[in-house]
Amino acid sequence: xxxxxERAGIPVVHACSIVPISKTVGANRxxxxxxxxxxxxxxxxxxxxxxxxxxxxxxxxxxxxxxxISQQTVx
Amino acid sequence: MAARYRVIYCxxxxxxxxxxxxxxxxxxxLIDGALGPSILLERLFPDIEVVASVVSGDNYLVEKxxxxxxxxxxxxxxxxxxxxxxxxxxxxxxxxxxxxRYGMACGAICKAVQEHFAIPTVTSMYxxxxxxxxxxxxxxxxxxxxxxxxxxxxxxxxxGLACKLLQGKELLPDRDGYIPQGRRKNYFADKTGAAxxxxxxxxxxxxxxxxxxxxxxxxxxxxxxxxxxxMSSARLALVTSGGIVPRGNPDRIEAASASRFGTYSxxxxxxxxxxxxxxxxxxxDPTFANEDPNRILPLDVVRELETEGAIGSLHDSYYATVxxxxxxxxxxxYGSEIAKILLADGVQAVILTST
Numbered sequence: 506x507x508x509x510x511e512r513a514g515i516p517v518v519h520a521c522s523i524v525p526i527s528k529t530v531g532a533n534r535x536x537x538x539x540x541x542x543x544x545x546x547x548x549x550x551x552x553x554x555x556x557x558x559x560x561x562x563x564x565x566x567x568x569x570x571x572x573x574i575s576q577q578t579v580x
Numbered sequence: 581m582a583a584r585y586r587v588i589y590c591x592x593x594x595x596x597x598x599x600x601x602x603x604x605x606x607x608x609x610l611i612d613g614a615l616g617p618s619i620l621l622e623r624l625f626p627d628i629e630v631v632a633s634v635v636s637g638d639n640y641l642v643e644k645x646x647x648x649x650x651x652x653x654x655x656x657x658x659x660x661x662x663x664x665x666x667x668x669x670x671x672x673x674x675x676x677x678x679x680x681r682y683g684m685a686c687g688a689i690c691k692a693v694q695e696h697f698a699i700p701t702v703t704s705m706y707x708x709x710x711x712x713x714x715x716x717x718x719x720x721x722x723x724x725x726x727x728x729x730x731x732x733x734x735x736x737x738x739x740g741l742a743c744k745l746l747q748g749k750e751l752l753p754d755r756d757g758y759i760p761q762g763r764r765k766n767y768f769a770d771k772t773g774a775a776x777x778x779x780x781x782x783x784x785x786x787x788x789x790x791x792x793x794x795x796x797x798x799x800x801x802x803x804x805x806x807x808x809x810x811m812s813s814a815r816l817a818l819v820t821s822g823g824i825v826p827r828g829n830p831d832r833i834e835a836a837s838a839s840r841f842g843t844y845s846x847x848x849x850x851x852x853x854x855x856x857x858x859x860x861x862x863x864x865d866p867t868f869a870n871e872d873p874n875r876i877l878p879l880d881v882v883r884e885l886e887t888e889g890a891i892g893s894l895h896d897s898y899y900a901t902v903x904x905x906x907x908x909x910x911x912x913x914y915g916s917e918i919a920k921i922l923l924a925d926g927v928q929a930v931i932l933t934s935t
């Protein structure tokens with residue numbers, strides 16, 4: 506899906522927990538996330554801390570979208 | 581009766597009978613004898629004796645691959661201290677079918693074990709399993725069916741290949757049902773290369789089938805799109821393969837091998853909650869996602885960033901499917917359809933989340 510959307514000219518950041526899969530499938534901008542059942546969650550932390558971690562991860566994803574790359578990059 | 585081949589067999593938590601997604605973080609454990617599919621294997625191939633089984637949780641292996649394969653090597657080491665007539669001769673893992681995590685785990689275990697103990701290993705996967713590209717050059721991967729319905733034929737194929745390997749027979753990918761490793765083999769041909777090439781050309785000109793002797797690799801790569809120049813004015817869209825859908829799963833997106841994606845409104849929504857949304861994905865423990873779906877698709881903080889002006893605006897719908905065993909062809913189709921809608925709405929950037 507990532508490739509088809511990018512083929513249309515829209516940059517995609519693939520935020521995922523299994524980076525090797527994203528790499529073999531061919532996503533260009535990859536941001537590793539926290540864990541398979543909760544990529545944007547940290548259930549062991551309190552709700553506030555969890556949201557903070559999530560926000561930082563989304564900000565990282567936005568930075569990846571704003572970064573020029575010439576090849577597959579893991580941020 | 582001649583001595584049987586001594587085999588170690590590796591399984592994930594499902595096939596090893598430990599449990600479901602709740603056991604996906606189980607560290608590797610060693611169990612005596614055959615287990616699950618390898619019981620069937622011993623029945624199909626009386627020459628094979630499964631001396632030990634290793635069972636590991638998918639998530640544990642995939643998230644901590646190096647440490648986990650190290651633990652497996654430590655568990656297996658005592659078996660290799662036995663006399664030559666007791667030592668394991670081969671390791672089998674899978675079949676992993678089209679399961680991405682299980683495939684990655686099988687590939688990693690095979691690679692680590694063959695390097696460390698210098699014994700052959702064989703695993704088994706469906707051609708589209710993402711682990712195939714990652715491991716086919718290093719690990720012998722027998723062809724498997726797409727899902728567990730194909731267990732018996734996949735086991736037969738894997739074990740047939742393993743027996744030939746142990747007998748020291750020559751292997752060829754097409755004939756022996758494994759995924760080509762990209763190796764060249766020398767052989768004596770009846771005709772010279774020039775004559776064979778002209779034969780192929782004649783067949784091609786006549787519109788007849790011919791097969792190349794050197795298959796060109798197919799790389800489906802996409803040139804990275806240019807970056808967003810100003811995020812604070814950009815329109816962003818959210819897409820997920822993590823199965824976040826409105827409660828009740830109105831489009832009935834399948835828990836595995838999804839045949840569709842859903843388009844769901846974000847209008848007036850500042851965050852997902854466990855009351856409004858849930859996961860439809862059958863490939864991970866849904867507890868955390870159902871408690872707070874923002875853990876899969878982070879709408880709550882994206883809305884905050886929109887209010888703060890870090891992004892220009894958010895596209896009014898999000899798109900969701902289940903990436904669990906979904907075929908490449910279907911995923912491409914969903915991606916193209918979503919891309920058309922996004923282009924029409926002037927979307928300039930996409931966050932796509934996967935579990």
